[in-house]
Amino acid sequence: MEGWRCKTRMFSALHLPDEMEFLEKMQKAALWCSYHPSCYGVQFYNAGMEEDPMYCLKWCGEPQWCLAPILENDGVKAEELVQDNLFYLLVKPTHGSYTMAQPLHGLPARCSYAGHVSPCFDPLAREACKAHEFRPGERAFVFADDLQRSPEWMDNLEESSLLHVQRTWAEPNGVDVVLIIPAKDVARHQISGTQRWALKQMGVKIHEVSWVRPELNAGIPHWAATSWCVDRDFFKLHALGLDYKAIIFYDSDLYVNPMSFAPLSAVFNCAYQGYFLASALHGGFEPLAVGFFALRPAPALLRAAQRFLRNATYDEERSWNQLGFGPWGCLDSTDDWCLRSVHVGAECGQGLFYNLFYRADAKFWSALQAEAASVRPLGVMLDGCIWLYENAIRVPGFPEVINPCLDLVSQNRCSEIVVYHKVIQGRGCAASPELLGEAWTKLRLHPSDANDSLYTFFTSPTMKPEL
Secondary structure: OOOOOOOOHHHHHHOOOOOOOHHHHHHHHHHHHHHOOOOOOOOEOOOOOOOOOOEOEEEOOOOOEEEEEOOHHHOOOHHHHHHOOOOOOOEOOOOOOOOOOOOOOOOOOOOEEOOEEOOOOOOOOOOOOOOOOOOOOOEEEEEEOOOOOOOHHHHHHHHOHHHHHHHHHHHHHOOEEEEEEEOOOOOOOOOOHHHHHHHHHHOOEEEEEOOOOOOOOOOOOHHHHOOOOHHHHHHHHHHHHOOOOEEEEEOOOOEEOOOOOHHHHHHHHHHHOOEEEEEOOOOOOOOOEEEEEEEOOOHHHHHHHHHHHOOOOEEOOOEEOOOOOOOEOOOOOOOOOOEOOOOOOOOOHHHHHHHHHHOOOHHHHHHHHHOOOOOOOEEEEEOHHHHOEOOOOOOOOOOOOOOOOHHHHHOOOHHHOOEEOOOEOOOHHHHOHHHHOOHHHHEOOEOOOOOHHHHOOOOOOOEOOOO
């Protein structure tokens, strides 16, 4: 086992100050783990010539420590640990425990700005955004498919979220529905003539574009530039350049089901006023999710984003242009108990969009200045428990998170949910039909989030077929 090393990412994840002594870092990390549902350290560390060797100890998750190093016969190989996307905690055996009680403050944070926890923005609050009288065709619900995989959801458009949005929310309110797809010469899979005809019959406007992946700077590592989510997420940048006064973008597997059009109207108003609105699902796995966002688009803004990517860098430890990762997996309402490390989609849209609209990145400002008439929208974060509800607590390769939406149950606010994604039956608002209301009969509930395929590649619609 000599020469094996732990990857001490837990320390960088907690964003602990460099001036802290090692023992202080260990105490802080151990205390953090005592609150975390599945924090653990793995692998033996040989400290070389030092008298007191250090160990990475297995976290039992009770919480308590298993005070013994991982052995070779535990089936864990060093090369697997280095390559895996888990979190490792470097500790050494001590007398006593650092899992002393320390109170947490408030509910887990669900919103942030500039890398720090912040209050969530509520577009429904009185005078949050001025109401605007839109003419028909000035707003759009936007969907996208990069057609790098077979568009299976188009095989039965009658069951699609796109058609549900068109019939229920778009057509009655004078809002367009736009589907962005690549031109035939860059699409790996074509939509059939029948599918194209059906979409047009539904009233969907097809917007064909010339690229799937924008030009990327050589400073972005090859593994990041070719990550499975890059094409799918960066393709969504095309929404930034559409010719509308306000748009709301939704992934095709979401179920949009507010009590009325009022919440959607409020988001359109705020987008028109110059805000970039997004959320972080339930605040668990990433600082921002790109399954939903809204803004006032402009071709110059898209060009600025493309210019930015031609000059940007990405690093697994420090994120885009070394500015750091946004907070995620928070345990309370403060900055003290949030991860600030690589997260789900950090190299893809989740990390990129946070950098563009929730940080002051000098390279993006330079890109904006180089494009005439380009304006950066002001990023505001909406409560993911309302605007992009999900109750999963697990993504393969990352620590579990606690469910931060439990207040919706205790305060009887489940009826306020606007959009649903990956809802696990028996948990949170999906614990009973009484809590979820009419959505119970319309949602395609998942029995568990233990299935690794829940988040990989194409996912089935969140809604059941409409009869």
